[in-house]
Amino acid sequence: MNDLLFELLLPELFDYATCLEYMERSALECLYRADSTGVTRLFELGSGPLLIKLTMRDGSFIQARLLHGSVPGIEEQERLARYITEWFDLDRDLTPFYTLAAADPLLGPLAVRFHGLRIVGIPDLFEALCWAILGQQVNLAFAYRLKQRLTAEYGRSMEWEGHTYYCFARPEDLLGVSVEELCALQLTRSKARTILEVAALLARGELSREALLDMPSPEAAEKELVAIRGIGPWTAQYVRMRCLRDPSSFPVGDVGLQNAVKVLTGMDKKPTPAELVGLSVGWRGWEAYATFYLWRTLY
DNA sequence: CTCCAGGATAGAT
């Protein structure tokens, strides 16, 4: 099966190959498979599981093809199209970012080197929160393993042509689960407790992406998230950046960001958050993109 | 054994 479902017109300043290079960076990523031909991912948006492959046509369209599953209805296809748009930040006009980057000694070379790279997002709030929580204070390789175990245990999967594709667990999938069960997957008690708390809040409708986006400001949404035990500034800013799509989010406490700046500027030690704020005066409004491009230099 | 990794919290100052 290889049905073309729909096409999305790509914006200016978008480079699919550059985005794919970023997505190929970790062989440990379990929630999609990326190679130079495209990205394949398992979706659950309504009636049943859909294995979707995104490819490029003519350098100006993304094609969504159904590899396996029953052909979704129009409403489900619209949800899929919205997901893809969010995933690759297709609605964003990057012109202002490239203008300011060109005048910035740190970002200038990166804007050339990674031209057309978008912040690859995590549209699903539960997945974004879990990924951020799992990534707290551990190296990325270990964070990927934790996510893989969590997904294999509580998510769903599909075999197709010799590969296994996974869907991340939904909040409801974790409702009866205990802290001990998650600790058995090598999560710390804090990560386990926080993920279960977030799952419960989402399942009860007391937390949602829509509600966070409806708040008066991204800062207000961040405050809401930080009120949850186990979610600090870094986690909330990370979610602002990759799920809520706030281009001005700036996770200054991020060790990866600090290391990237240290290496690129030749500093003898990592910059403090205050120093990062000082460096970023020219990035106003686009700190998240600056951060993402700086992270990109680490791989 | 030590130090670090895409931190957070409670308690002290």
Next chain:
DNA sequence: ATCTATCATGGA
């Protein structure tokens, strides 16, 4: 409101 001791797990 800002510092610091502590937690906690795997990798180098």
